[in-house]
Structure formats: C-alpha cells, structure tokens
Amino acid sequence: MNQVAQLTNTLVDNFGRQVTYVRLSVTDRCDFRCVYCMSESMTFLPKESILSLEEIGRIAQVFSELGVEKIRLTGGEPLVRRDVMQVIDYIGGLGLKDFAMTTNGSQLPRYAKDLKTAGLHRLNISLDSLDAKKFKRITRTGNLQQVLDGIDAAIQAGFKGIKLNAVIMKGRNEDEVLDLVEFARSKKIDISFIEEMPLGVVSDHERGETYCSSDEVRKIITSRYALTANKAKTAGPSRYYSMPDSSINLGFISPHSHNFCGDCNRVRVTVEGRLLLCLGNEHSIDLRPYLRNHPQNNQPLKQAIIDSMAIKPERHHFTNDGDVQVVRMMNMTGG
Numbered sequence: 001m002n003q004v005a006q007l008t009n010t011l012v013d014n015f016g017r018q019v020t021y022v023r024l025s026v027t028d029r030c031d032f033r034c035v036y037c038m039s040e041s042m043t044f045l046p047k048e049s050i051l052s053l054e055e056i057g058r059i060a061q062v063f064s065e066l067g068v069e070k071i072r073l074t075g076g077e078p079l080v081r082r083d084v085m086q087v088i089d090y091i092g093g094l095g096l097k098d099f100a101m102t103t104n105g106s107q108l109p110r111y112a113k114d115l116k117t118a119g120l121h122r123l124n125i126s127l128d129s130l131d132a133k134k135f136k137r138i139t140r141t142g143n144l145q146q147v148l149d150g151i152d153a154a155i156q157a158g159f160k161g162i163k164l165n166a167v168i169m170k171g172r173n174e175d176e177v178l179d180l181v182e183f184a185r186s187k188k189i190d191i192s193f194i195e196e197m198p199l200g201v202v203s204d205h206e207r208g209e210t211y212c213s214s215d216e217v218r219k220i221i222t223s224r225y226a227l228t229a230n231k232a233k234t235a236g237p238s239r240y241y242s243m244p245d246s247s248i249n250l251g252f253i254s255p256h257s258h259n260f261c262g263d264c265n266r267v268r269v270t271v272e273g274r275l276l277l278c279l280g281n282e283h284s285i286d287l288r289p290y291l292r293n294h295p296q297n298n299q300p301l302k303q304a305i306i307d308s309m310a311i312k313p314e315r316h317h318f319t320n321d322g323d324v325q326v327v328r329m330m331n332m333t334g335g
C-alpha cells in the first residue's frame, strides 16, 4: 500500500501526485448522439448495473473525506438521469471548494436555477456549433435553440463560473472557431477548445481525418485577436489565454499535443462504479463490492480508494493516427 496515503489519509500516488479532483459519471445515457462520442444507435447499461444516487453520494462523501476538493458531475448527460437533483443536493452539502458539472445544456432551461440553489458552483456547457444545421449534424439529435436558452438560463442563475466547451473537427466546425469566440465574448463567458480524443470506436468518421490540433485552432484565433498566455497554471490538459479587450479566458484542451500527466490530480468514477485511475489507460478498480457488501460502513470503500493509488499509471499514450487507444466510449468514461 502507498505509505504516504496511509499516514495522511489523503490520496497520493506512487509518483507523488495528490488526487484532489474527481469526476463522477451519473449516467451513461444522453439525449444527444454527438458524432465524436457515440454511435447513432446505442445500447445503454441496464438499470441494475448502475450505481444508485445514494451510492454516488457515498462515493463523493468518501472522496471529500480523503482531501478531494473538487467534484465534477458528468456522463452521459447528467441532467437526463431521473431524480438527479437528489444527489446534487447531497454533494452540494459536502462543503467542497469546487462543485461543477459538464452538461450539453439541453435541460438547463429547466434546471439551471435549482442547480445553483443546490450548491453547484460552476457549469461547463458543450457547444460545438452556432449553426442549427451543423449543430444537428454533430449532435445528431440536439436542438441548438434549446442549448442557447440553457446557456442564458445558466447566466441568469448567477453561477460562479460558466465555460463553453467546443470540440473542433476538420470539415465539421473548424470554420466556426471565430464565431464561437465572438459568441463567448458577447456572453462574457469563458470558452475552451478541445482536441478530439480517440475514445471508443465511432461510426461517423475516421478520427485521423477530422483531428484538429489546438495549435491550429489558436492560429485561427490569433488571425483576429492577440492572445496572452495566462500565468496561473492548471493541473490538467488545459492552457488558458486572454485577449486584450475582453475579460474572458480562452482555453485549449490538448491531450495529444501536450503531455499533462506529470501534474495529474484527478481520477474518474464510471456510473457502474469503476474507479478509473487514468483517462487513457484501463487501470481501474470496481467500487461496487465495497459499497454493496457494506451498506452502512464507508470504511472498506475508503480503504479501497486509498489502495487504488498504487496502480495509478504514470502517463497516457494517446496518438492521433486513428488507432483506438481505449475501447471505452467517452459517455462511459465520464468526460
């Protein structure tokens, strides 16, 4: 067992990295079928194999007792899970420094206010296109106007932070980079551009063909705006920049072109209760037996999580040659 972790009751891996950030997937289901994330026809997990909302709450609580300061709920689309507000209320009461959610925005017109009241601090909202037709082409089932209304509802609810996420693909939405920047500037919210990652086999396209690097996206933006790199370092694959005449941050999330593993501070839990130690590797442990064999006692769960630190890999091995590196789809991993 990892001795540092055992002594301090914090999560420290064999490379001295402390885990302070957990992404919890609350569902693998979604009302969209984004081409880079899912196939057109999907088979989702049967109800009996997913964690209950109560179990997700227990996992969140144990992580917070182990020094985790930040929890992000994701999926699938977190807001399509029935009664999801129950677990959001619960986690909102844990007193985390940072409680966030990644969402496609479709349900925000209905939920934005309640999320804020429940104690959610920040929202990342995915938005790949501002053109209704292209939006439909990328999300297959999404409705652009619903998401735009969701963004406005979130702004109105007054979250501490709202950020847009756009996956940029050649031949799909690469021509909208500047429009998306203008949109973010007009709404005064941050925006990050994400490189497509080789997670799962998708039917729509060859990933190698659509891959658009952060450097290419940045070049498009600097044709209009001078960008200054922000000094504050984030422990993750994001780099942030600012523009001279706007308060918003522009982020670039580049799992390919920048190796961010050295300061990795995060783990993920799938909705089946699998604790994934690295986005780009299969190293994981199943938390379900610890939850289900000890319904009233979190100690075994806590010890299993501490012990898991011993198998957190040093780095991922993504490439962009079109090879599938990890067979899990993003909706299974929890983006």
Ligand code: SAM
Residues within 6 Å of the ligand: 030, 036, 037, 074, 075, 076, 077, 078, 102, 103, 104, 105, 124, 125, 126, 165, 166, 167, 194, 195, 196, 197, 198, 199, 330, 331, 334, 335
């Ligand atoms: N449904 C929510 C959403 O779309 O925001 C949350 C889950 S989604 C899996 C989380 C993020 O992962 C989204 O911003 C999405 O664009 C991104 N994503 C999904 N598949 C991806 C892939 N293969 N490469 C890069 N980003 C991906």
Ligand code: SF4
Residues within 6 Å of the ligand: 030, 031, 032, 033, 034, 037, 038, 075, 076, 077, 104, 126, 330, 331
């Ligand atoms: Fe759904 Fe998000 Fe995946 Fe799109 S990226 S299909 S919205 S889970």
